[in-house]
Amino acid sequence: MKRFLPIMKRFLTMTVALILGLGEGYCAGRANAYEEYIDRYSGMAVEQMRAYGIPASITLAQGLLESGAGRSTLAREGNNHFGIKCHADWKGDTMLRDDDAPDECFRVYLTPDESFRDHSVFLRRKRYACLFDLDPSDYSGWARGLKQCGYATDPQYAERLISIIELYGLYNFDSGHIKSLEEIAGFISGELMSRHAIRRSRGLHYVIARPGDTYSKIAKELKIDRRKLLTYNDAEADGEIRAWQEVYLQEKLDEAPAGVSKATVGADESFHSLAQRFGMRLARLRELNPGVKDAPGSVLRLR
DSSP: OGGGHHHHHHHHHHHHHHHHTOHHHHHTTOOOHHHHHHHHHHHHHHHHHHHHOOOHHHHHHHHHHHHTTTTSHHHHHHOOSSOOBOOTTOOSOEEEEOSSSTTEEEEOOSSHHHHHHHHHHHHTSGGGGGGGGSOTTOHHHHHHHHHHTTSOOOTTHHHHHHHHHHHHTGGGGGGSOOOSHHHHTTTSOHHHHHSOOOEEETTEEEEEOOTTOBHHHHHHHHTOOHHHHHHHTTOSSOOBOOTTOEEESSOOBSSOOTTOOEEEOOTTOOHHHHHHHTTBOHHHHHHHSTTOOSSTTOEEEOO
């Protein structure tokens, strides 16, 4: 019987991984950047949770989103995994990046560990005090609270965090006992992970793209005509969609959300990604910005 145990364990791991949508690459040890990031930094997130009371799921989701799973320039060159800007009280090294405005100042750390710790200290400010009244297991409340408190200007910031947490089962880390994705595989619900959650904002229905998603894949799952889905999202051809980007299930609007009049094209952004972020038709965005280059640092009118 003992000689069959390794085979059984591998079979169970492969089965759960496939249910999760992690694919054969995960089973063979070729985890994608997001899975590698979780395995590498989940312990750090749990340590910060124990020290500061911030759910590990929130810390990991923010790190994954803000740093592009550790691949952003800020993360690679400045160990800044959470997009924290300098602010008046920062005395350490800095670097400039285009974000909400051109050449904004961001903090630079010696190690990722410093970044994770500073993120916890940053959220302990009075501005975010209301978050700590929430149940530590309420990751949805924390995600929406971060947006409401002004952590990010992205109108769908909370929904992106929730999508990441639910896709990878990061809420399991909030118990403080889970240490890796492989352990999560035994607790996670395959039904929850198998479909994209349809969300709604300003009357627009949309889903959040996962790593490796294509318009064909989403159209097939949701039983929507692929050509219409491409048109709704100003996509010229089918192909892999930027991870955590909105995919709209109906025609977008002509204006950004109320109160948002301008936006800067970030270092890894484009007219199209901003049009998706703000739920605007790409043609309308170009119409509002004649002659403006589709390049980082460009400031666009949204109304």
